[in-house]
Amino acid sequence: MNTRLTEMMGINYPIVCGGMMRLAYPPLCAAISNAGGLGNLTAAMYEDRESFRGAIQETRRLTDKPFIVNVTLLPSIGVSDDRYAMYFDTLTDERVAAVEISGTPLHRYQNGFYLKKLKDAGVKLFHKVGSVRHGKSAEKAGYDAVFAAGVEEGGHPLNENVATTVLTPRMAEELSIPVITTGGMADGRGLAAALCLGAEGVMMASRFINTRECAVHEKVHEELIRRQENETVLYGNSIGLQGRALLNESIREVLKIEERGGGLEEIIPHIAGALGDEIWQKGDVERGLVAVGQSIGLIHNVLTCKELLDGIVQDAEAILKSNLRRFS
Ligand SMILES: Cc1cc2nc3c(=O)[nH]c(=O)nc-3n(C[C@H](O)[C@H](O)[C@H](O)COP(=O)(O)O)c2cc1C
Known part of the structure; x- marks a missing residue:
């Protein structure tokens, strides 16, 4: 399944894992990337340079495929500027494939210093946003893509509460950079729908908790x-x-x-x-x-990441093909 997202990242499936505090560790991240999607390593779980760099390197030992690193940029909740400097310097040194920023846009942090640094190092920049205006601002600042996060999502949906079904097409019609839908995505029907709404793929998080590789009770x-x-x-x-x-x-x-x-x-x-x-x-x-x-309403089982991603893409392709026949 080829979209602008798969082409940009060199991945097989247009499916990204969202940042997940306490869950998106190297084994899960690598399993998702090995299954053809884009796994996520979440920076906030690492407090010093050695452990953060170690996690990036461990992920690389487990997969030779690209993955994305989430940095939740919320200085207002007490994370120090030094910690953020450590994350961005390490990500630049390690030249990771992609970074997911949530919270404060990177171009509004430290006068865009780290945005430029990461871009100069060839790191693809994704911003998770809940409104068209935030998406446009990210595009103008030089981000490579945006996650359109509807109110259905876990984590911190923007308090404007726009649903994924409206946010995705609105972002797709206003932006030139790829838009990836998140919130409420958990199966092939969601992926097919997101593509029809103008997205280049989906981001899921809750669904990945119910995989064999996610280390939970x-x-x-x-x-x-x-x-x-x-x-x-x-x-x-x-x-x-x-x-x-x-x-x-x-x-x-x-x-x-x-x-x-x-x-x-x-x-x-x-x-x-x-x-x-x-x-x-x-x-x-x-x-x-x-x-x-x-999206927990759509979770009915526990699968390996490979079973999950293969199934989602097969179902989405079948839905898109059968509906073409149904309505033509
Ligand atoms: C357990 C859990 C922890 C999360 N932690 C973070 C986080 O640390 N940073 C972040 O940007 N988003 C976080 N999120 C939000 C996800 O990255 C994603 O935007 C959202 O969950 C997508 O909706 P879905 O769970 O319905 O797929 C978290 C989500 C879950 C389920």
């Missing part, structure tokens, strides 16, 4: 199969950073705190990163932030 896999599309919720508007997460005990508490006007100090204990290991490694999904998207 079996209870997490079972829970994602059991939970449906109406069991995630938007939270965080009162503190200026909207997120989407699984509806569980902690998020119910957060919603109550927000409703009565409570502040960040009250919210943090319920969603703190420290709870992450309990969730993913011990399978306690009722406590803490499980940042999944509405």
Whole structure:
């Protein structure tokens, strides 16, 4: 399946893994790239240069295919400029194939110094955005492509809440650089739909949790199969950073705190990163932030990355061909 995304990155399938804090480690990243997609290594899990460089090198030992590195650029949540400098310097030195920026656009950080540095090193730059104007601004600044992130997505959808089905064609009609749909994408129907809407591919994250190569407790896999599309919720508007997460005990508490006007100090204990290991490694999904998207309604099994990606592309091709026949 060839699109401008597969051509730009030299990959077989137009399917990218999104950044996933605590989950997108080298083995999963490499498995996705080896299966023909674009695996993701998430920088925020590494606090120093040695471990970050080590993770890039470990991924390269596991795959000779390209992969993308997520940098969530949110200086406002207390990550230091030194840490970001370490990420961008290492990514430049290592000349990784591609970088996914979310949060602050790279051209608005440090006067675009790192954007230029990464581009000069030949790194492809992708920005995850939730609006047409942010997409246009990224294109103007020299990004190579954008992820059009609809409100269905896990993580932090923009609080304008535009759905993927509208955001994708709007971005495709306004931008010249490739647009890749994210939010609600989990199977061949999604990929076929995204291509019809003008995208060059899809980014998925939640779906990749239910792969054999994603190192989580079996209870997490079972829970994602059991939970449906109406069991995630938007939270965080009162503190200026909207997120989407699984509806569980902690998020119910957060919603109550927000409703009565409570502040960040009250919210943090319920969603703190420290709870992450309990969730993913011990399978306690009722406590803490499980940042999944509405696409969990489309997760019915656990597959290897290869089974998942082969299946998605075969299904998408079949759907596109059969519908051509149906309507001609
Ligand atoms: C468990 C999990 C952790 C995530 N962590 C990050 C992150 O650290 N940075 C980021 O930019 N996006 C993060 N995201 C968002 C994804 O990269 C992606 O934009 C979104 O999940 C796509 O929607 P989907 O999950 O329905 O496929 C995370 C998503 C999940 C499911």
